Amino acid sequence: MIRHALLTLGWILWSALAAHAVEPLSSWNDGASRRAIIAFVKKVTDEKGGSFVPPSERIAVFDNDGTLWPENPVPFQISFTIDELKRRLPDHPEWKSDKDIQAALAGDLTPLLLEHYKGLFYIIFVAGTGMTSGEFDQNVRRWFATAIHPRFKKTYDRLAYQPMQEVLSYLRANGFKTYIVSGGGLDFMRVFSERVYGVVPEHVLGSRTDVVYELREDGPVLLKTTNHPFVDDGPGKPESIHQFIGRRPIAAFGNSDGDKEMLEYTTIGNPFPSLGLIVHHTDAEREYVYDAKPRSSGKLVTALADAPQRGWVVVDMRNDWRSIFSE
Amino acid sequence: MIRHALLTLGWILWSALAAHAVEPLSSWNDGASRRAIIAFVKKVTDEKGGSFVPPSERIAVFDNDGTLWPENPVPFQISFTIDELKRRLPDHPEWKSDKDIQAALAGDLTPLLLEHYKGLFYIIFVAGTGMTSGEFDQNVRRWFATAIHPRFKKTYDRLAYQPMQEVLSYLRANGFKTYIVSGGGLDFMRVFSERVYGVVPEHVLGSRTDVVYELREDGPVLLKTTNHPFVDDGPGKPESIHQFIGRRPIAAFGNSDGDKEMLEYTTIGNPFPSLGLIVHHTDAEREYVYDAKPRSSGKLVTALADAPQRGWVVVDMRNDWRSIFSE
Numbered sequence: 001m002i003r004h005a006l007l008t009l010g011w012i013l014w015s016a017l018a019a020h021a022v023e024p025l026s027s028w029n030d031g032a033s034r035r036a037i038i039a040f041v042k043k044v045t046d047e048k049g050g051s052f053v054p055p056s057e058r059i060a061v062f063d064n065d066g067t068l069w070p071e072n073p074v075p076f077q078i079s080f081t082i083d084e085l086k087r088r089l090p091d092h093p094e095w096k097s098d099k100d101i102q103a104a105l106a107g108d109l110t111p112l113l114l115e116h117y118k119g120l121f122y123i124i125f126v127a128g129t130g131m132t133s134g135e136f137d138q139n140v141r142r143w144f145a146t147a148i149h150p151r152f153k154k155t156y157d158r159l160a161y162q163p164m165q166e167v168l169s170y171l172r173a174n175g176f177k178t179y180i181v182s183g184g185g186l187d188f189m190r191v192f193s194e195r196v197y198g199v200v201p202e203h204v205l206g207s208r209t210d211v212v213y214e215l216r217e218d219g220p221v222l223l224k225t226t227n228h229p230f231v232d233d234g235p236g237k238p239e240s241i242h243q244f245i246g247r248r249p250i251a252a253f254g255n256s257d258g259d260k261e262m263l264e265y266t267t268i269g270n271p272f273p274s275l276g277l278i279v280h281h282t283d284a285e286r287e288y289v290y291d292a293k294p295r296s297s298g299k300l301v302t303a304l305a306d307a308p309q310r311g312w313v314v315v316d317m318r319n320d321w322r323s324i325f326s327e
Numbered sequence: 328m329i330r331h332a333l334l335t336l337g338w339i340l341w342s343a344l345a346a347h348a349v350e351p352l353s354s355w356n357d358g359a360s361r362r363a364i365i366a367f368v369k370k371v372t373d374e375k376g377g378s379f380v381p382p383s384e385r386i387a388v389f390d391n392d393g394t395l396w397p398e399n400p401v402p403f404q405i406s407f408t409i410d411e412l413k414r415r416l417p418d419h420p421e422w423k424s425d426k427d428i429q430a431a432l433a434g435d436l437t438p439l440l441l442e443h444y445k446g447l448f449y450i451i452f453v454a455g456t457g458m459t460s461g462e463f464d465q466n467v468r469r470w471f472a473t474a475i476h477p478r479f480k481k482t483y484d485r486l487a488y489q490p491m492q493e494v495l496s497y498l499r500a501n502g503f504k505t506y507i508v509s510g511g512g513l514d515f516m517r518v519f520s521e522r523v524y525g526v527v528p529e530h531v532l533g534s535r536t537d538v539v540y541e542l543r544e545d546g547p548v549l550l551k552t553t554n555h556p557f558v559d560d561g562p563g564k565p566e567s568i569h570q571f572i573g574r575r576p577i578a579a580f581g582n583s584d585g586d587k588e589m590l591e592y593t594t595i596g597n598p599f600p601s602l603g604l605i606v607h608h609t610d611a612e613r614e615y616v617y618d619a620k621p622r623s624s625g626k627l628v629t630a631l632a633d634a635p636q637r638g639w640v641v642v643d644m645r646n647d648w649r650s651i652f653s654e
Contacts, residue, residue, distance in 0.1 A: 091448045133569060141492065177529075187575075190573045200383060202572045202573055202574065203575030212566065213562035213592055215588070218596065219595050219596030220588075220595055220596065222565065222566065235539070236540075239537070239538050239540050242538050243513065243535060243538065244529070244571055245529045246517045246529055247526030247529065248541075264547050267549065268542070
């Protein structure tokens, strides 16, 4: 009798623990944002419901900077780029007369933000050129192992948002393929995407330039060039999605006006049910507050204004997220 | 006793049938080519062996024209392109003074093959521009439903090589991701790749031009342009693989000199075991014979010469393939 009671008690405890363990999105407060994500996933995975979406069509796209990790005080790749320009400066005397590079080295990004960030992408592409893709990978790896975020005092790869990590895992557990579609460099992001986010290299889309194949004595290489720069931001996002994936996503996650077209492409006139979500940076204490603030990365004005009519979920970081970073 | 004997007999029969059913590559004669493919797959999937490759790294790339289906008398997309140019000619009086288009309409492809097929890709891109990606899809679908191959008297989508279909399935059953990496148009191939080969759209790489995003009254569209043509052939293949997949394949299947760089990139200095394979067209009776023949699609000279030193398997279609097409 006692043995039976103990077994029953054990069963109840175990069930409670198991239920707790599989509770999705546990770093989210139980508000409208969390509920909208869960309701969407339940709807498209319910084979008996009228909104079922076959697994092959469950494509979810995520912006990176500002959506999966911070983009302040500057996007992490800009910190990397400035550090790389400094490191390689002795070998490049011609950079002394390059006004964009000089502005970056002086820490003055303002002129680089003109004309749709033209100067910014220029220095990103310059810092990643004149080498093979393998050499670039090593530079990125070395930087992530040593560089420290000025405010959070950690290596940059330890600053992924815990609530968004949970969204990535939750979607994959429900048969979604999770893609990153970001203004960040394609080759830059692929170095850490699998380790940090569980997103495999072939599911990463980003800004890019041509590479050139060469068969050398010690094997084939791909040389990075500055030819044909493609900026994977704004309309570039649905354009890249078409070229790389060839299907319309059914879920899109962003945080800035640069994600507006990707959100539109995902949610307007989609034959399948869809979800659009914007991470709104509202937490000065634990992270940052910005949207319309001039000259900040991640300007969010037009996409935020469109959100109500489009039915996009707007996440209030301060109130929706129980914790910000994984610990 | 009799019942037991019958059951035993049934079991033996069932086992024999089951074993037969899972026998891979059944349209291949049991020669060196078939054995090389099976030995490679067994080696990289044997967790206890020293050559095990984790599933995430099992990327296999396939050329399409001449490797997965015929490319004679001309690549199928050329037949489509000429039919499309004819169909749309009344709306494009400016084509009357375009010498490449006129040559194509007259059935004279010779001038289009100069300068690395420059004219050929030009007419392909022209026939696919000035419309949305959705409209182009419909044109391709309609063509496949009606156009008939001049020699085999079937719709083109019924001409996949049965032995290669078996290779695709066999690799996928062993945890490989199968990609098409072809000179054919990206948008063209994605219309049929899943239905014909079981290759999902996001695993198709091909020749392409820029698309332009536009939000219209009835929803978002992608307009096809002729800007930035990228020819996914020769060195373009490893370049595309780097941009789209971001990993080196461990198996590559081709049939012409345009696949040489993809075969090199897959097999030279790869940290994992690798397989390179060339389909050699040697069967005039059931298909075609060509390699060094001038002006044929699918010239195979330098890649064939390199095969022995590179260890690439050369498939002799006439002797290695029991059947050519699926029935």
